[in-house]
Amino acid sequence: MVALEADTRVDELWREYVATRDHELRNQLLVYYSHLVKYVASRLASNLPQNVEHADLVSNGFFGLIDAVDRFDPDRGNKFETYAMQRIRGAILDELRSNDWVPRSVRQKHRAIEKAMTKLEGQLGRTPTDAELAPEAGMTVAQLHNALTQISNAGLVALDEVVTSASSRSESLALIDTLPDRSDGPSGQYERREMKEILAAAIDSMSDREKWVLLLYYFERFTLADIGKVLNVTESRVCQIHTKAVMQLRLHLQRRLAD
Numbered sequence: 001m002v003a004l005e006a007d008t009r010v011d012e013l014w015r016e017y018v019a020t021r022d023h024e025l026r027n028q029l030l031v032y033y034s035h036l037v038k039y040v041a042s043r044l045a046s047n048l049p050q051n052v053e054h055a056d057l058v059s060n061g062f063f064g065l066i067d068a069v070d071r072f073d074p075d076r077g078n079k080f081e082t083y084a085m086q087r088i089r090g091a092i093l094d095e096l097r098s099n100d101w102v103p104r105s106v107r108q109k110h111r112a113i114e115k116a117m118t119k120l121e122g123q124l125g126r127t128p129t130d131a132e133l134a135p136e137a138g139m140t141v142a143q144l145h146n147a148l149t150q151i152s153n154a155g156l157v158a159l160d161e162v163v164t165s166a167s168s169r170s171e172s173l174a175l176i177d178t179l180p181d182r183s184d185g186p187s188g189q190y191e192r193r194e195m196k197e198i199l200a201a202a203i204d205s206m207s208d209r210e211k212w213v214l215l216l217y218y219f220e221r222f223t224l225a226d227i228g229k230v231l232n233v234t235e236s237r238v239c240q241i242h243t244k245a246v247m248q249l250r251l252h253l254q255r256r257l258a259d
Helices: 002-020 023-032 034-045 054-071 080-098 104-124 130-136 141-153 182-204 208-219 224-231 235-258
Strands: 162-164 172-174
Touching: 002 023, 023 034, 023 054, 034 054, 034 080, 054 080, 104 130, 104 141, 104 235, 130 141, 141 235, 182 235, 208 224, 208 235, 224 235
Parallel strands: none
Antiparallel strands: 162 172
8 A cells, every 4th residue: 555655656746747847856756766776886886896986886877867857758658667777777887988997808809709609690590609609709618708707797788788879880779779669659669579579589599598597687687696596507607698698689689770
């Protein structure tokens, strides 16, 4: 009953804010959803070097929350929490990128693995195994696993991260922005179905272990440690599997957006 009353109050807040754009109502919404900033910042911090301050992530993420509140349209039928977490994460990552703190060697490994993935997938018609991918990227399997860990720790890949737009190499958008909302009409609904088919086809080409990692991490909100217990592997190995799977999904999306 209490939860229902709280939800009703938030709905009323949104209706009043959208109608009036009152600054005080905006502040109330920001306070109510501030926990999302802490959640996203903590989730990102677990995969970042220790020299990155958690307080800085929260501070930058709050700008993403402000942007989300200002841009969100409740009438479109989307869930605010999902939309806001994309914006919060984007704001944090934008600031990290602007500081260019990722080592050049990690970026080079990232590009080498992506290039090898693209080539092998074209040849094999499926996601390459680690044993197939490593020599094509000029690495041993152990070196590949280490590189995937470094790429993950650098925050270079995530399913809700950005993909590059074909129209501008400098323009980027969040995965959520590639999915039209319900108000976009028949063409938007077609694009939504088409994007889902692209993602489904990409996931279907992966190993069962990669599929489970994506499902548990993004849909069931398991931690990497929890997924490791389910799959009976170490947390670091889950991190490597996750990074490889997400890189593959992003390549699928980038190729499709370039068509």
